[in-house]
Amino acid sequence: MLLKVGDLARRCGLTVRTLHHYDAIGLLAPSARSEAGYRLYDRDDIARLHQIQALRRFGLSLADIGAVLARPDSSLASIVQQQIGMLDTQIEQAMDLRSRLSRLQDQLRRGDEPELAEWLTTLERMTMYDKYFSQDELARLPLYQGGKTAETEWRGLVDEVRALMARGIAPQSDEAQEVSKRWMAMVERDTDRDPRLLAKLNAMHLNEPSVQAQTGITPELMAFVLQANAESKLRIYAKYLSPEEFAFMREHYGKHTYEWPELIGALREHMEQGSAPDTPAVQQLALRWLSFFRSYAGDNPETHAKIRLAHEKEPELMAGSLIDATLLGFVKDAMAHLKPR
Numbered sequence: 001m002l003l004k005v006g007d008l009a010r011r012c013g014l015t016v017r018t019l020h021h022y023d024a025i026g027l028l029a030p031s032a033r034s035e036a037g038y039r040l041y042d043r044d045d046i047a048r049l050h051q052i053q054a055l056r057r058f059g060l061s062l063a064d065i066g067a068v069l070a071r072p073d074s075s076l077a078s079i080v081q082q083q084i085g086m087l088d089t090q091i092e093q094a095m096d097l098r099s100r101l102s103r104l105q106d107q108l109r110r111g112d113e114p115e116l117a118e119w120l121t122t123l124e125r126m127t128m129y130d131k132y133f134s135q136d137e138l139a140r141l142p143l144y145q146g147g148k149t150a151e152t153e154w155r156g157l158v159d160e161v162r163a164l165m166a167r168g169i170a171p172q173s174d175e176a177q178e179v180s181k182r183w184m185a186m187v188e189r190d191t192d193r194d195p196r197l198l199a200k201l202n203a204m205h206l207n208e209p210s211v212q213a214q215t216g217i218t219p220e221l222m223a224f225v226l227q228a229n230a231e232s233k234l235r236i237y238a239k240y241l242s243p244e245e246f247a248f249m250r251e252h253y254g255k256h257t258y259e260w261p262e263l264i265g266a267l268r269e270h271m272e273q274g275s276a277p278d279t280p281a282v283q284q285l286a287l288r289w290l291s292f293f294r295s296y297a298g299d300n301p302e303t304h305a306k307i308r309l310a311h312e313k314e315p316e317l318m319a320g321s322l323i324d325a326t327l328l329g330f331v332k333d334a335m336a337h338l339k340p341r
Helices: 005-012 016-024 043-057 062-070 076-110 117-132 135-139 142-166 174-190 195-207 209-215 219-237 243-252 260-273 280-297 301-313 325-336
Strands: 039-041
Touching: 005 016, 005 039, 005 043, 016 039, 016 260, 039 043, 043 062, 043 076, 117 195, 135 142, 135 195, 142 174, 142 209, 142 219, 174 219, 195 209, 195 219, 195 260, 219 243, 219 301, 243 280, 260 280, 260 325, 280 301, 280 325
Parallel strands: none
Antiparallel strands: none
């Protein structure tokens, strides 16, 4: 049985454009073509598409998926096993909540005064995640899937930061910068390096006082971590910029900290959907990227060249940014199509 591209797109919930993009980048090439030149997909193609979609749900980029599928040990059976493991985690979480509710129900039936604190906290937090994330996003969010282990690790790191703040340690200190680097590494791990998930996590923490109370991640604590992280980057930039250039950067660096993940995520979405760099939507995002960059780099091309040199020689500048080489290439292509203003 052979399926035309339109039929396959409808059956699997993708767009024809997405399947065309998968073909163009060599991720999923149709096994045959009709006499009229239409793409035709067979059973093996559909099995490969299952692997691609499963890996996408795990949060992998298309480039990473291609690398995984190219490995000799990659198989549909192993990927299905990973899907089963992800579902097992979701079932375990649901069963845990069910057990809590059952205990509450038994207490209420006996006329006992229930201890609601832990149960309400669990229920509130799960409801809060549902408010900001779709079920598909929650399935791809390692922080949510990590359960109590992830919570314990984050609680320990939050306590470290709070201790630094209580001691009056400045964000510019080596100690604060070291903690901020570990913080950013955990952010990358627990969002699976997906800026779209990070943007939603940031929104949840900034907008929900109950989440701040549960996690201890207050706006003040987050500002301390972000400032310490910025200081670690500024320390590197200082080696490449003149005193005047560096003074301007220090004054304005971090101005769009909370806006970057949303912008990076929007560009990644277009890139993965196969949008061309010169489409109007991508061009608007490229202009926004350029505006964010110039907000701390200024408008001098010589300064821009120094910053590019710093990025070439200092890989640490990209640590925690959620920007990879593929996305950066897409942005550069988009900027190359910008019309002079």
